[in-house]
Amino acid sequence: xxxxxxxxxxxxxxxxxxxxxxxxxxxxxxxxxxxxxxxxxxxxxxxxxxxxxxxxxxxxxxxxxxxxxxxxxxxxxxxxxxxxxxxxxxxxxxxxxxxxxxxxxxxxxxxxxxxxxxxxxxxxxxxxxxxxxxxxxxxxxxxxxxxxxxxxxxxxxxxxxxxxxxxxxxxxxxxxxxxxxxxxxxxxxxxxxxxxxxxxxxxxxxxxxxxxxxxxxxxxxxxxxxxxxxxxxxxxxxxxxxxxxxxxxxxxxxxxxxxxxxxxxxxxxxxxxxxxxxxxxxxxxxxx
Amino acid sequence: xxxxxxxxxxxxxxxxxxxxxxxxxxxxxxxxxxxxxxxxxxxxxxxxxxxxxxxxxxxxxxxxxxxxxxxxxxxxxxxxxxxxxxxxxxxxxxxxxxxxxxxxxxxxxxxxxxxxxxxxxxxxxxxxxxxxxxxxxxxxxxxxxxxxxxxxxxxxxxxxxxxxxxxxxxxxxxxxxxxxxxxxxxxxxxxxxxxxxxxxxxxxxxxxxxxxxxxxxxxxxxxxxxxxxxxxxxxxxxxxxxxxxxxxxxxxxxxxxxxxxxxxxxxxxxxxxxxxxxxxxxxxxxxxxxxxxxxxxxxxxxxxxxxxxxxxxxxxxxxxxxxxxxxxxxxxxxxxxxxxxxxxxxxxxxxxxxxxxxxxxxxxxxxxxxxxxxxxxxxxxxxxxxxxxxxxxxxxxxxxxxx
Numbered sequence: 001x002x003x004x005x006x007x008x009x010x011x012x013x014x015x016x017x018x019x020x021x022x023x024x025x026x027x028x029x030x031x032x033x034x035x036x037x038x039x040x041x042x043x044x045x046x047x048x049x050x051x052x053x054x055x056x057x058x059x060x061x062x063x064x065x066x067x068x069x070x071x072x073x074x075x076x077x078x079x080x081x082x083x084x085x086x087x088x089x090x091x092x093x094x095x096x097x098x099x100x101x102x103x104x105x106x107x108x109x110x111x112x113x114x115x116x117x118x119x120x121x122x123x124x125x126x127x128x129x130x131x132x133x134x135x136x137x138x139x140x141x142x143x144x145x146x147x148x149x150x151x152x153x154x155x156x157x158x159x160x161x162x163x164x165x166x167x168x169x170x171x172x173x174x175x176x177x178x179x180x181x182x183x184x185x186x187x188x189x190x191x192x193x194x195x196x197x198x199x200x201x202x203x204x205x206x207x208x209x210x211x212x213x214x215x216x217x218x219x220x221x222x223x224x225x226x227x228x229x230x231x232x233x234x235x236x237x238x239x240x241x242x243x244x245x246x247x248x249x250x251x252x253x254x255x256x257x258x259x260x261x262x263x264x265x266x267x268x269x270x271x272x273x274x275x276x277x278x279x280x281x282x283x284x285x286x287x288x
Numbered sequence: 289x290x291x292x293x294x295x296x297x298x299x300x301x302x303x304x305x306x307x308x309x310x311x312x313x314x315x316x317x318x319x320x321x322x323x324x325x326x327x328x329x330x331x332x333x334x335x336x337x338x339x340x341x342x343x344x345x346x347x348x349x350x351x352x353x354x355x356x357x358x359x360x361x362x363x364x365x366x367x368x369x370x371x372x373x374x375x376x377x378x379x380x381x382x383x384x385x386x387x388x389x390x391x392x393x394x395x396x397x398x399x400x401x402x403x404x405x406x407x408x409x410x411x412x413x414x415x416x417x418x419x420x421x422x423x424x425x426x427x428x429x430x431x432x433x434x435x436x437x438x439x440x441x442x443x444x445x446x447x448x449x450x451x452x453x454x455x456x457x458x459x460x461x462x463x464x465x466x467x468x469x470x471x472x473x474x475x476x477x478x479x480x481x482x483x484x485x486x487x488x489x490x491x492x493x494x495x496x497x498x499x500x501x502x503x504x505x506x507x508x509x510x511x512x513x514x515x516x517x518x519x520x521x522x523x524x525x526x527x528x529x530x531x532x533x534x535x536x537x538x539x540x541x542x543x544x545x546x547x548x549x550x551x552x553x554x555x556x557x558x559x560x561x562x563x564x565x566x567x568x569x570x571x572x573x574x575x576x577x578x579x580x581x582x583x584x585x586x587x588x589x590x591x592x593x594x595x596x597x598x599x600x601x602x603x604x605x606x607x608x609x610x611x612x613x614x615x616x617x618x619x620x621x622x623x624x625x626x627x628x629x630x631x632x633x634x635x636x637x638x639x640x641x642x643x644x645x646x647x648x649x650x651x652x653x654x655x656x657x658x659x660x661x662x663x664x665x666x667x668x669x670x671x672x673x674x675x676x677x678x679x680x681x682x683x684x685x686x687x688x689x690x691x
Contacts, residue, residue, distance in 0.1 A: 003516055004513070004516070007516060110341065114602070114603060115336070115342045115345040115346075116605065117342070117537065117565075118562075118565060118566075119565035120565070121568065122568070127547070205509070208510065209509040209510055210537065210566045212341075213341065214340070215509070217338070219509075249513055253514050253516075253517075257501070260501045261503035261505070
């Protein structure tokens, strides 16, 4: 059971990090970013190129993944989402734009990086072995980094000026504007941060799970699942959703293995019941 | 001075005109040489996008590389005519509905020979279209119903797992003392059917199957939770049924990191670079099946094919060791019976007696097989090369042949 819990916690930490960027963008702009998984994949490919191909240090690769995706996110917000949000009052316009962006990024990555699964050398070798738990050191390191990043993100949102501005924006866009918050600037910063988080977690996990150009869609779906569990647009909800999903997967795959692959069937069934009782997820409205 | 300039200008003008004329003649020559050749369209309907893109992409790229090569060397002589090969592709996105649309598109283009689809449901879905429109297709899917009478238009493009599995398990039982086997498969139709036939083959050989129901979602990125209970059963052999090349290194790595020390095998073709990048030395000893996979059985033609493929696409894909064959079989069979170029019934007649040298593997022949498995020759004879991965390369364990 200790192994199951360790697996669940590790999965939960990486899932939470994936969901954070998605929920941030939703909170700030009310945009369901279907391209979030593709941003994750792009971050993975940047790290693959810099760390795996050019043999530069992993940290440098990770920073490059974050910066690249932050720039792409900012550009997407400024030239794609901002004009659409300004011109269209219908929410599905941004959803369609996000879906189109996802398909576009998929095609570009397939052209640039090919169809193969890519991987990089382990960032740290060795496996922690005890009587009850076996966990490779690189997973421990990635899990710890993920938790530190989540903590840093929460502190940033809580205490920094841009963090406070973005929280205000998420709570009430018009009121924030009236109070002098520069809506366009902080929307762009928020979108860039969401994209950056996706890029960094993609880069971080490429050292364990590798990356290929076709996994963006499934990653997005999983991220949506976590956000739905925790409550859309709520940072704490995304974190909770990530850990709950990770733990449910880990426990389900062990306890239910006798019955075949029904873990996700059970998870989806529980989610349907849960959402019918609590449509806003665990933590309700944006920023609580 | 003035006349010198005029002379120089005239000379330059003459040279330029001469060069342009030469280029025009050369271009005209090329155009007329190409114009002399007829066009033979060969189709591809399969998956070239999404998580399984590697399967179809290796098909398409193999076909395009070979077609370019043949066209560059003057085309293919079939009967009295010489043809340039034109590969027409359609991405079915692993969706049976799109596969049907793709096959209909091939029929509209007057294509009679199509490589693909890559998966079971796609291959089953296109059967009515192929049969009604007179198309022979070459799926990479294993359901026997596709190749067994009354079906007659599908030709299996590779060695099926129910053909390679028993041979591998027997070899491992006799040579590596394997007694306990565990199976794991993605929760999709192809891997599940491959797992079931693998389980049956293992039981028939008297092996103890300790896990036969374990599955995973195909988009799983971290296999540690899935493999934890299986590793605890301590099997001698872990079979990754129908595993996609993208997932194989992740499964191997997770199993090894959980302390699994037994053998790991798969009955699907894999890529050495992907294994090396994704699992490194943890993939050493991994057993899989390929076509002309290893240097010792390759011919110079295969070496040149790999070189051309790499030059054209930047990187070779080891799955093409198997995927290289379908186009070759189509062309060689048409050469053997030119009437089949627009009459698939003629093609079917030729399949029973067809034989030609295998350009890609030493001591091997191109011929149609499958009589034992399907009751008729509806399978390409691709060398069943069982390989072991070692330090970034495949090494031959043994070579078998399907009857």
